[in-house]
Structure formats: C-alpha cells, structure tokens
Amino acid sequence: MNSDKLDILLVEDNQDDMELALHALRREKLANNIFVARDGEQALDFLFCRGEFTQRSFDHPPKLVLLDLKLPKVDGMEVLKQVKADPRTRTIPVVIMTSSKEERDLVSGYNLGANSYIQKPVDFDQFRDTVKTVGLYWLITNQPPPLAEGFRHLDALAHDHDRQ
Amino acid sequence: MTMTASNDLALPSGPLRVLHVEDDQLDAELAVEALRKGGFSASVVLVQTESEFEQELRSHAPDIVIADYNLPNWNGMGVLEVVRRESPDIPLILVSGSLKDVTAVECIKAGATDYVSKDGLARLPEVIRRALREKHEHSLRDQAEKELARKAEELVRSNADLEQFAYIASHDLQEPLRMVTAYTQLLSERYRGKLDENADKFLGYASEGAQRMQVLIQDLLAFSRIGRNGFTSGSVDCNAVMEEVLQALASAIQDSGAVVTYGKLPAVWADRTHVSQVLQNLIGNAIKFRGKKPPAVSVQAEKAEQHWLFTVSDNGIGIAPEHAKNVFVVFQRLHPRAEYPGNGIGLAICEKIIEHYGGKIWVESEAGSGSTFKFTMPPPGPAERARP
Amino acid sequence: MKPAPQVLIVDDNPADVALVCEALAGSKHRSQINSVEDGVEALAFLNRTGSHGSALRPGLVLLDLNLPKKDGLAVLASMKASPDLRRIPVVIFSTSELRKDIVRSYDLGANCYVSKPGNLNEFFSAVKSIEAFWFAFASLPPQGE
Numbered sequence: 001m002n003s004d005k006l007d008i009l010l011v012e013d014n015q016d017d018m019e020l021a022l023h024a025l026r027r028e029k030l031a032n033n034i035f036v037a038r039d040g041e042q043a044l045d046f047l048f049c050r051g052e053f054t055q056r057s058f059d060h061p062p063k064l065v066l067l068d069l070k071l072p073k074v075d076g077m078e079v080l081k082q083v084k085a086d087p088r089t090r091t092i093p094v095v096i097m098t099s100s101k102e103e104r105d106l107v108s109g110y111n112l113g114a115n116s117y118i119q120k121p122v123d124f125d126q127f128r129d130t131v132k133t134v135g136l137y138w139l140i141t142n143q144p145p146p147l148a149e150g151f152r153h154l155d156a157l158a159h160d161h162d163r164q
Numbered sequence: 165m166t167m168t169a170s171n172d173l174a175l176p177s178g179p180l181r182v183l184h185v186e187d188d189q190l191d192a193e194l195a196v197e198a199l200r201k202g203g204f205s206a207s208v209v210l211v212q213t214e215s216e217f218e219q220e221l222r223s224h225a226p227d228i229v230i231a232d233y234n235l236p237n238w239n240g241m242g243v244l245e246v247v248r249r250e251s252p253d254i255p256l257i258l259v260s261g262s263l264k265d266v267t268a269v270e271c272i273k274a275g276a277t278d279y280v281s282k283d284g285l286a287r288l289p290e291v292i293r294r295a296l297r298e299k300h301e302h303s304l305r306d307q308a309e310k311e312l313a314r315k316a317e318e319l320v321r322s323n324a325d326l327e328q329f330a331y332i333a334s335h336d337l338q339e340p341l342r343m344v345t346a347y348t349q350l351l352s353e354r355y356r357g358k359l360d361e362n363a364d365k366f367l368g369y370a371s372e373g374a375q376r377m378q379v380l381i382q383d384l385l386a387f388s389r390i391g392r393n394g395f396t397s398g399s400v401d402c403n404a405v406m407e408e409v410l411q412a413l414a415s416a417i418q419d420s421g422a423v424v425t426y427g428k429l430p431a432v433w434a435d436r437t438h439v440s441q442v443l444q445n446l447i448g449n450a451i452k453f454r455g456k457k458p459p460a461v462s463v464q465a466e467k468a469e470q471h472w473l474f475t476v477s478d479n480g481i482g483i484a485p486e487h488a489k490n491v492f493v494v495f496q497r498l499h500p501r502a503e504y505p506g507n508g509i510g511l512a513i514c515e516k517i518i519e520h521y522g523g524k525i526w527v528e529s530e531a532g533s534g535s536t537f538k539f540t541m542p543p544p545g546p547a548e549r550a551r552p
Numbered sequence: 553m554k555p556a557p558q559v560l561i562v563d564d565n566p567a568d569v570a571l572v573c574e575a576l577a578g579s580k581h582r583s584q585i586n587s588v589e590d591g592v593e594a595l596a597f598l599n600r601t602g603s604h605g606s607a608l609r610p611g612l613v614l615l616d617l618n619l620p621k622k623d624g625l626a627v628l629a630s631m632k633a634s635p636d637l638r639r640i641p642v643v644i645f646s647t648s649e650l651r652k653d654i655v656r657s658y659d660l661g662a663n664c665y666v667s668k669p670g671n672l673n674e675f676f677s678a679v680k681s682i683e684a685f686w687f688a689f690a691s692l693p694p695q696g697e
Contacts, residue, residue: 111638113638115641117691119691143664145654342668345670346675350672
C-alpha cells in the first residue's frame with residue numbers, strides 16, 4: 001500500500017456498509033488510496049503510526065477519516081477523543097458516519113472535536129449519495145490541512161491562543 | 165631628469181621613507197646617493213638583523229624596503245618571507261652584487277617587487293618609481309572592485325524590493341478586484357434586458373475589463389514569484405514535461421488542428437514548474453499566433469558547451485526583426501487584442517525564468533515566415549555540466 | 553416546529569456578506585442569515601451579551617480570518633474553548649490560501665476550511681455546497697440552546 005498519498009481512512013466494521021462506501025468513493029474517483037480499518041484499535045494504530053503501521057509517518061496523514069461509532073475493541077468516540085487530543089493528529093478531518101440517532105452521541109461527537117457528524121441513511125441509494133457528497137465536500141470543496149511542513153510548525157504554533 | 169612628483173599620485177608627498185636592510189656601510193651610502201641623484205629625498209632607516217628589521221617594519225611602516233640579497237645568515241628570501249608575512253603591500257627591492265639572473269627571477273616569482281644589481285644602482289630610482297606606481301594602481305583596482313561588489317549587492321537588494329513590491333501589489337489588488345468582477349457580473353446577469361440596451365453594453369465592457377484585469381494580476385503575481393522561495397531545482401526530464409504540456413494544451417491543439425512534434429529532449433537542472441511554464445508559453449504562443457495554415461510546431465534540443473540549447477520553431481505569423489527584442493518586455497503586445505488575445509506577459513515570464521537559471525532566450529524570425537525561439541538551460545549535475 | 557437553520561457570517565466585507573446572501577437566496581433550506589463585522593461582536597452575538605441578548609444561537613458559523621478588533625483565529629479559539637459554543641460547526645471562509653492559516657485553523661478546531669473563490673460562479677457554488685452539506689447531509693447539534 002502506498003501510504004504516501006493516502007486519501008481516506010475508512011473505519012467501519014460492517015461489511016456491507018464498508019463495501020458500499022468504497023464503491024461510492026471509487027466510482028466518483030474521489031479517492032485513489034483508501035485504507036479500511038475494521039476496529040478502533042487498528043484505526044488508532046494506523047493514525048498513530050504504531051503496531052503494524054510503524055512504517056507510516058505523521059507527515060502523511062489521511063485527508064479524511066470516516067469513522068463509525070460502534071466498533072469492536074475500541075469504540076469510535078474513544079478513537080475520536082485520542083485523535084483530537086494529540087497535536088500530531090488533531091488537524092486530521094474526522095467525519096463520524098454512524099447509524100446512531102442518539103442525540104447524546106451527536107453532542108458528544110461535536111464536543112470532542114469531530115469535524116462533522118453524518119447519520120447513515122438506511123436506504124442504499126441514499127447511503128451512496130451521502131458518501132459521495134461527503135467525499136466531494138471534504139476532498140474538493142474543503143481544503144484539507146496541508147502536509148508535512150505544516151506539521152513541523154504545530155508545536156511552535158500551539159502556545160499562542162487559549163485552549164481547553 | 166625632471167621630476168613631476170607633485171603630479172604623480174603614486175609617489176609620497178614628503179620624503180620617501182626607506183627601510184634599508186644592509187650590513188655594509190659603503191653599500192648603504194651608495195644606495196642613498198643613487199636615490200638622491202634620482203631626485204628622491206629619502207629618509208632612510210638602516211637595519212642589519214632579522215629582529216631589527218621586523219621591529220622597524222612593524223613600528224614605522226616604510227614606503228619601500230630595499231634589501232641586500234647577501235647578508236650573513238640571512239638572505240633575500242628571508243627578508244621576502246618577513247615582508248610577505250607582515251606587510252605584503254610594501255614593495256621590496258632586492259640589491260645584490262653577485263645575484264645571478266636565475267635567482268633574481270626566482271625572487272620576483274616568490275614575490276619580490278624588483279631587483280637591482282650593485283653595479284646598476286642608477287636604475288634604483290626608476291625601479292622604485294615603477295614599484296610605487298604599481299602599488300598605487302593595485303590599490304585603485306581594489307577600491308574599484310569593492311565599489312563594484314557594493315553596487316552589485318545594492319542591485320540585488322533593489323531587485324528583491326521590486327519583486328516584493330510587485331508581489332504585494334498584485335496580492336493586495338486582488339481583493340478589491342474580486343469585488344468589481346463579482347458585482348459587475350452579477351449586475352450583468354441580474355439586469356440583462358431589464359435596463360436600456362446601452363446598460364447591457366456598458367455592463368458587458370465593465371465585466372470584461374474586470375475579468376481581464378484579474379488574469380493580468382494573476383500573471384503579474386506569477387511573474388513576481390519567479391526567483392522567490394518555493395522553487396527547488398532537480399533533474400527534470402523534458403520529455404515527460406512535454407507530455408504534460410501537450411495535455412494542458414490539448415483543446416488549443418485540437419481547435420487549431422496543430423501538429424506539435426519534438427525530438428529526444430534531455431534532462432535539465434531546474435524546477436519542474438518553471439520548465440513546464442516556459443514550454444507551455446512558447447508552444448501556446450506558436451499555436452496562437454498562427455497564420456492561415458494549421459500550426460506546425462517543432463521542439464528540439466542540442467548540446468552546446470556548458471548547456472542545452474532548445475529550439476521551438478513554428479510556421480506562424482512571425483515577428484518583424486525590429487520588434488524581436490520587444491516581445492520579451494512585460495505587457496508588450498504587437499497585435500490588437502481583437503486579433504490575438506493575451507496580455508503580453510507570457511514571454512516576459514519565460515525570459516525571467518531562463519535568466520533565473522543563468523541562460524538566455526531570444527527569437528529569430530521574419531514577419532510572415534514563422535518564428536524560432538531559442539533558449540538555454542543548465543544540464544543536471546556539476547559533473548555533467550563539466551562534460552564537453 | 554423546527555426553527556429555520558441559522559447561519560452567522562463573520563466578515564468585515566459587506567460586499568462578501570451580500571454575495572453569500574445572494575448565493576443562498578431562494579435555496580430550499582431557507583437559512584436565516586445574520587452577520588457581524590468584527591470578532592468582538594461575533595463573540596457577543598454567540599454569547600448573547602450586550603445588544604445581542606436575544607440572538608438565536610446559529611447552527612453554523614462562516615468565519616473570515618482577517619477581522620478588525622479580534623481576528624478570526626482568536627474567535628475560533630474562544631469558541632472551541634467554550635463548553636457552550638464548541639459544538640457549533642465553524643467553516644473558515646477566507647481568501648487566504650496560506651499554508652499557515654489553514655494549518656492553524658484546523659489546529660484550533662475549525663471544522664473545515666473553504667477558500668473564497670475569485671470567480672463569481674465558483675463563489676456561489678462553494679457557498680451552496682457549504683449550505684447543502686451542513687443543512688441537508690450533516691447532522692447538527694441542536695440549535696439555539
């Protein structure tokens with residue numbers, strides 16, 4: 001796998017949802033390199049360049065993380081929390097894509113710093129449309145954080161403003 | 165022999181201060197006599213040993229050092245070493261009775277200013293005059309070099325200022341321009357056919373003008389960015405760049421029926437974006453400035469002494485020789501906008517890029533018979549640059 | 553009845569604010585748009601202090617970076633540091649394409665970063681995409697709490 005130009009990290013344990021999402025993204029030619037993590041632990045190892053992913057670098061993060069909440073081993077909220085707490089990974093856009101309709105999850109998600117929160121439609125066509133729109137918005141309309149050089153400055157920048 | 169000491173800036177205004185290394189009293193007096201006869205009023209300090217010499221040299225820098233080549237335990241080469249070490253600017257004249265020509269030449273090669281034989285002391289004044297003149301000329305030359313270096317530095321700084329100004333101006337101009345473009349377009353679309361027909365026309369002109377200005381400013385910004393930070397040179401395969409350029413120009417090529425061919429192109433040492441810009445501008449121009457025939461453009465490269473010489477030739481409308489130089493001037497256009505669109509910055513950008521790499525770009529052309537643009541680029545690697 | 557989606561535009565250029573309103577006029581989402589011209593007023597609006605005591609909390613904030621009194625990044629930092637305001641999605645909407653501005657924005661918790669296009673059609677298109685994404689696809693935290 002060419003981890004240099006990784007576009008999307010898809011964290012999804014449901015086989016059907018995963019295949020549908022991959023299909024939608026590839027069909028729109030939105031992303032060339034998509035990595036799928038099947039549980040929260042693998043997602044964290046991937047993003048923190050550890051475990052089976054020690055050859056990965058913090059300088060080449062994915063442009064977007066699509067994160068399901070109900071995951072084995074480590075759940076989505078915990079993944080989100082760790083990613084947004086660490087300066088090395090904090091700037092990665094994380095979009096929660098979940099079937100949960102709990103307002104509690106919605107509020108927690110945004111509070112923990114999720115860039116966005118999407119409820120997965122039940123209908124297959126709508127799901128595909130949603131993934132396509134999410135991809136278009138986050139990869140095309142949006143400017144993902146620039147690579148490498150930007151990151152080296154993070155620590156220096158980190159101390160100017162008040163932050164919780 | 166008349167002296168014109170007062171007009172000769174090389175000579176000291178007061179007495180000539182001489183440091184004389186000589187152990188024989190008679191020889192010392194003969195030398196002073198020769199100087200007097202030659203029109204010098206000399207104030208002479210006489211020393212015999214190395215330590216006396218060094219001390220005197222350090223404390224009272226003389227105008228000139230005269231040294232006997234053969235002293236006990238210490239010959240002319242020794243004196244030479246001391247002078248070179250302590251005061252390399254002070255001329256040293258060696259005097260000796262038994263100096264053979266061979267050794268004399270050795271001394272001069274080693275840095276002695278001149279020599280005189282004890283039989284030819286009459287030459288001493290002239291030798292001294294020549295030595296002092298040379299020293300004067302050297303110091304004038306040093307000053308001129310320093311001045312030149314200073315001016316060059318100023319020029320670099322002034323150019324940098326100009327570039328920065330162009331960058332800031334273009335950058336800050338974009339914002340109000342964005343407003344004008346957006347709103348003239350909005351007005352145009354919103355009120356088309358709702359006001360009188362002049363209004364439509366006026367709005368159209370305003371809108372076009374604003375959009376053209378946006379392009380102009382973006383080009384100016386691009387122009388001012390060349391040479392600033394953010395570009396890295398590496399080995400660039402020009403064949404690969406050509407493929408990309410042809411892709412970028414695909415619709416222009418298709419619309420005009422152009423045929424673009426290229427020979428085997430080399431690798432050059434530059435920033436890839438720069439190479440791409442130059443080729444794209446030149447080929448784009450070749451297609452744009454076409455005559456009645458479909459454009460035929462050819463890109464070739466040949467090795468010259470220390471660089472690659474590229475040629476982009478076409479069968480278009482050509483350029484009259486008297487205008488050849490002007491085409492590279494920023495915003496200089498040769499044709500009305502209605503006939504050939506463009507704001508006249510493409511070639512200026514090419515020139516700036518090529519010159520950034522120390523090369524040259526020029527055009528050979530006649531009106532009506534196509535143009536040949538030539539430019540030079542450095543090859544990759546110093547080893548390759550040295551190859552014939 | 554669900555209140556109309558509220559958008560707060562923080563931008564000191566009234567011409568750009570008007571363009572955003574033009575872009576969203578007639579959209580099916582019927583967003584209600586409020587705007588403030590500087591960073592201090594932005595926070596007063598969001599915190600419902602001063603003259604903005606009865607302001608409705610927006611569901612989305614479009615934030616420019618170069619603002620008088622308090623700049624965009626400072627507003628962003630304040631918002632994300634506040635337990636009440638941090639959950640409101642903030643879209644940085646700025647002409648700046650500087651690396652350091654983009655990185656800094658994400659670092660301070662901006663939800664996304666959209667560069668204001670220079671071309672009118674692209675500008676409208678970007679604004680409409682922003683509205684469509686946040687109001688039709690994304691789920692937003694309950695508004696107006």
